[in-house]
Amino acid sequence: xxxxxxxxxxxxxxxxxxxxxxxxxxxxxxxxxxxxxxxxxxxxxxxxxxxxxxxxxxxxxxxxxxxxxxxxxxxxxxxxxxxxxxxxxxxxxxxxxxxxxxxxxxxxxxxxxxxxxxxxxxxxxxxxxxxxxxxxxxxxxxxxxxxxxxxxxxxxxxxxxxxxxxxxxxxxxxxxxxxxxxxxxxxxxxxxxxxxxxxxxxxxxxxxxxxxxxxxxxxxxxxxxxxxxxxxxxxxxxxxxxxxxxxxxxxxxxxxxxxxxxxxxxxxxxxxxxxxxxxxxxxxxxxxxxxxxxxxxxxxxxxxxxxxxxxxxxxxxxxxxxxxxxxxxxxxxxxxxxxxxxxxxxxxxxxxxxxxxxxxxxxxxxxxxxxxxxxxxxxxxxxxxxxxxxxxxxxxxxxxxxxxxxxxxxxxxxxxxxxxxxxxxxxxxxxxxxxxxxxxxxxxxxxxxxxxxxxxxxxxxxxxxxxxxxxxxxxxxxxxxxxxxxxxxxxxxxxxxxxxxxxxxxxxxxxxxxxxxxxxxxxxxxxxx
Amino acid sequence: xxxxxxxxxxxxxxxxxxxxxxxxxxxxxxxxxxxxxxxxxxxxxxxxxxxxxxxxxxxxxxxxxxxxxxxxxxxxxxxxxxxxxxxxxxxxxxxxxxxxxxxxxxxxxxxxxxxxxxxxxxxxxxxxxxxxxxxxxxxxxxxxxxxxxxxxxxxxxxxxxxxxxxxxxxxxxxxxxxxxxxxxxxxxxxxxxxxxxxxxxxxxxxxxxxxxxxxxxxxxxxxxxxxxxxxxxxxxxxxxxxxxxxxxxxxxxxxxxxxxxxxxxxxxxxxxxxxxxxxxxxxxxxxxxxxxxxxxxxxxxxxxxxxxxxxxxxxxxxxxxxxxxxxxxxxxxxxxxxxxxxxxxxxxxxxxxxxxxxxxxxxxxxxxxxxxxxxx
Numbered sequence: 052x053x054x055x056x057x058x059x060x061x062x063x064x065x066x067x068x069x070x071x072x073x074x075x076x077x078x079x080x081x082x083x084x085x086x087x088x089x090x091x092x093x094x095x096x097x098x099x100x101x102x103x104x105x106x107x108x109x110x111x112x113x114x115x116x117x118x119x120x121x122x123x124x125x126x127x128x129x130x131x132x133x134x135x136x137x138x139x140x141x142x143x144x145x146x147x148x149x150x151x152x153x154x155x156x157x158x159x160x161x162x163x164x165x166x167x168x169x170x171x172x173x174x175x176x177x178x179x180x181x182x183x184x185x186x187x188x189x190x191x192x193x194x195x196x197x198x199x200x201x202x203x204x205x206x207x208x209x210x211x212x213x214x215x216x217x218x219x220x221x222x223x224x225x226x227x228x229x230x231x232x233x234x235x236x237x238x239x240x241x242x243x244x245x246x247x248x249x250x251x252x253x254x255x256x257x258x259x260x261x262x263x264x265x266x267x268x269x270x271x272x273x274x275x276x277x278x279x280x281x282x283x284x285x286x287x288x289x290x291x292x293x294x295x296x297x298x299x300x301x302x303x304x305x306x307x308x309x310x311x312x313x314x315x316x317x318x319x320x321x322x323x324x325x326x327x328x329x330x331x332x333x334x335x336x337x338x339x340x341x342x343x344x345x346x347x348x349x350x351x352x353x354x355x356x357x358x359x360x361x362x363x364x365x366x367x368x369x370x371x372x373x374x375x376x377x378x379x380x381x382x383x384x385x386x387x388x389x390x391x392x393x394x395x396x397x398x399x400x401x402x403x404x405x406x407x408x409x410x411x412x413x414x415x416x417x418x419x420x421x422x423x424x425x426x427x428x429x430x431x432x433x434x435x436x437x438x439x440x441x442x443x444x445x446x447x448x449x450x451x452x453x454x455x456x457x458x459x460x461x462x463x464x465x466x467x468x469x470x471x472x473x474x475x476x477x478x479x480x481x482x483x484x485x486x487x488x489x490x491x492x493x494x495x496x497x498x499x500x501x502x503x504x505x506x507x508x509x510x511x512x513x514x515x516x517x518x519x520x521x522x523x524x525x526x527x528x529x530x531x532x533x534x535x536x537x538x539x540x541x542x543x544x545x546x547x548x549x550x551x552x553x554x555x556x557x558x559x560x561x562x563x564x565x566x567x568x569x570x571x572x573x574x575x576x577x578x579x580x
Numbered sequence: 581x582x583x584x585x586x587x588x589x590x591x592x593x594x595x596x597x598x599x600x601x602x603x604x605x606x607x608x609x610x611x612x613x614x615x616x617x618x619x620x621x622x623x624x625x626x627x628x629x630x631x632x633x634x635x636x637x638x639x640x641x642x643x644x645x646x647x648x649x650x651x652x653x654x655x656x657x658x659x660x661x662x663x664x665x666x667x668x669x670x671x672x673x674x675x676x677x678x679x680x681x682x683x684x685x686x687x688x689x690x691x692x693x694x695x696x697x698x699x700x701x702x703x704x705x706x707x708x709x710x711x712x713x714x715x716x717x718x719x720x721x722x723x724x725x726x727x728x729x730x731x732x733x734x735x736x737x738x739x740x741x742x743x744x745x746x747x748x749x750x751x752x753x754x755x756x757x758x759x760x761x762x763x764x765x766x767x768x769x770x771x772x773x774x775x776x777x778x779x780x781x782x783x784x785x786x787x788x789x790x791x792x793x794x795x796x797x798x799x800x801x802x803x804x805x806x807x808x809x810x811x812x813x814x815x816x817x818x819x820x821x822x823x824x825x826x827x828x829x830x831x832x833x834x835x836x837x838x839x840x841x842x843x844x845x846x847x848x849x850x851x852x853x854x855x856x857x858x859x860x861x862x863x864x865x866x867x868x869x870x871x872x873x874x875x876x877x878x879x880x881x882x883x884x885x886x887x888x889x890x891x892x893x894x895x896x897x898x899x900x901x902x903x904x905x906x907x908x909x910x911x912x913x914x915x916x917x918x919x920x921x922x923x924x925x926x927x928x929x930x931x932x933x934x935x936x937x938x939x940x941x942x943x944x945x946x947x948x949x950x951x952x953x954x955x956x
Contacts, residue, residue: 418826419840431824433826
């Protein structure tokens with residue numbers, strides 16, 4: 052083999068990938084991809100879902116094996132057969148879904164799979180070592196804490212710690228912010244910067260333009276398995292341009308919303324109290340309502356009772372006090388089936404664990420709500436021909452990209468799976484829909500598609516409750532926005548179509564951090580610092 | 581350190597790589613892999629037979645001859661396969677919902693008890709027409725099995741009692757229960773068995789038709805096989821083509837999604853355990869009325885319920901495949917007795933089992949042999 056010199060010899064390349072090809076059945080996930088990572092930089096890897104970002108990085112982390120192409124680490128060609136090979140060359144990956152043992156401590160998780168300690172665990176000694184590594188990079192975690200006791204952000208730090216403890220110099224972060232609350236994202240960025248300061252390099256996989264422009268030094272953009280922009284400095288390129296490189300067309304950053312006259316109340320939540328899974332109060336006297344032809348938003352920092360709210364409305368969680376009415380019928384503390392049969396549909400936050408059955412086919416997944424009714428149900432039997440026809444219609448209408456409808460949905464990408472779920476929920480022509488984080492983890496193109504579907508619901512006269520952490524999304528789609536904080540509504544603001552009132556975002560921001568609306572109005576936005 | 585690792589790999593010439601499969605293998609693939617596994621198992625078994633001083637080819641021919649050689653032994657194979665078939669169907673439907681019913685054995689025994697009670701209690705007079713007698717026996721057997729399935733099902737649904745433990749323990753209770761009846765109440769002259777059933781309570785056997793068709797002389801295959809095949813087809817329809825089956829599959833794959841879809845999970849746990857128990861109970865009825873013709877512990881509690889667990893897994897819980905796998909196991913049990921009371925046949929059974937289970941690996945992973953210098 053020939054020793055190719057790095058294209059910019061003055062800066063040593065931490066990682067160089069040339070002509071990487073990786074195929075999956077029916078998809079060319081990496082199509083002769085080149086990738087360069089300079090030492091000591093944060094490199095953003097941008098692309099839509101299914102663009103091949105994770106595939107490329109899984110090749111670099113030793114999880115997949117490329118079919119063609121070479122990888123060089125610090126100029127030397129390497130051959131990875133397992134993540135262990137990759138970590139031996141200083142490359143470690145933090146996956147979107149964490150790979151931790153919940154019942155074990157942080158230290159035990161960090162040591163898992165290592166040869167040292169060999170037999171006796173001698174935990175106190177290693178607790179200190181793990182803590183020292185954490186200290187060095189500003190990763191604050193208690194080494195003796197069990198994983199299940201930690202928040203998602205802390206668990207992510209444990210994953211980072213695992214890689215740093217193993218001596219990783221190149222850290223691949225696969226969509227690290229998808230699971231984090233806004234404050235945690237700032238914390239993560241601080242950690243990444245402190246790692247760079249100590250000579251590490253970071254590959255930051257994302258499809259969020261804002262984050263990539265904020266944190267990355269250089270950006271590589273992938274589309275359909277090809278590179279559309281290679282190592283461009285992130286300061287020298289506009290967000291619009293990056294978006295165009297990602298999706299291949301200009302994204303319109305506003306939503307086209309028609310005026311709709313709201314009708315009667317469809318959903319009425321009255322003074323609801325409920326507990327979370329740990330038995331702690333999650334909702335404390337929450338009231339809100341949604342009218343026909345309205346999209347009503349619930350804004351708030353993650354973990355303030357949003358999930359519990361959606362579960363109480365859909366009957367998946369009991370409420371201690373208070374009531375929920377759907378078009379005059381009481382739906383709280385009733386079977387989920389009652390809501391389903393009375394025109395309620397639900398797009399849950401957790402697509403894989405709640406919204407779908409991973410090993411069942413697309414057909415089996417799209418009939419989850421209507422399998423009790425004709426034409427799918429014939430007596431006690433299922434008409435699989437009708438079900439297949441229905442699934443194929445949805446596949447066409449909602450652009451679900453899948454070889455055929457008998458494919459198990461675990462093989463679908465995140466965006467495609469969300470289309471399957473939305474297709475199922477919307478095809479029922481609901482009177483009322485709860486959507487929780489419907490665009491989380493989706494790419495720009497898919498987000499636009501979801502927004503259009505939600506607006507179409509509104510124009511068709513449905514009532515939509517949209518629970519989201521994306522403020523832009525709420526401001527673009529909603530007619531009114533409630534702000535939730537620690538299980539209570541801090542206030543409600545109307546969102547006029549086509550114009551943005553001064554101070555609106557500041558007001559919402561203040562409510563999200565716990566200041567009730569009436570107090571803000573009394574004191575004025577500026578008064579609170 | 582990094583350089584040494586890569587140079588070591590280079591010098592090896594070629595290597596075997598194991599990669600997870602990301603796509604669904606084509607439909608013929610599992611069949612081919614399973615056949616391959618059986619062939620590999622037979623080769624391994626052959627090596628062991630020759631170590632033991634036997635001639636592997638001769639032994640295999642003898643086993644084949646002793647289980648499929650003529651209509652007589654084929655019929656015996658089928659008689660052995662029938663209880664396994666029904667027990668395996670029972671296990672498959674519970675396993676489909678990830679309910680680990682280890683109690684098919686006990687449900688089978690209770691089914692035999694229920695069917696026997698119709699004769700011995702007696703619930704029906706001895707001269708009741710045969711069709712009525714058998715129908716009532718089958719229903720009683722299924723009911724008894726269903727009750728034995730209901731108890732752990734209810735405990736699981738209401739109190740989250742681990743069904744593995746409860747069903748396992750209930751097997752022992754079932755054996756003790758029929759022992760009580762055959763040692764005491766229904767004992768035949770102090771022996772540990774009930775009196776023989778009247779002919780009206782026997783499932784029809786092929787040999788009964790030997791007068792019209794002489795070829796059927798001596799064949800003991802009984803109508804239980806028919807019950808088993810009907811049950812397999814009905815179960816297939818339930819699981820893959822009915823609303824209930826869809827609910828079962830959805831709960832089995834993701835209970836959270838099932839709850840979200842408005843499916844009653846606690847109810848289904850109870851119903852599925854009852855269906856599972858009823859199928860095993862039907863197996864017990866078929867065995868007592870088709871083969872044993874009296875209530876007696878040892879030929880009934882012969883471990884069919886446990887063999888059913890293995891058969892259900894080997895058939896990947898598919899009711900139709902269970903029919904075929906049951907016949908294979910029937911043959912192994914029968915031929916086993918033919919060449920050696922224990923030992924070699926059990927060993928071959930074991931090797932086939934391990935090979936089949938291990939071959940599952942090939943469905944989930946792809947093995948490739950690559951030359952080291954072929955890749956850069």
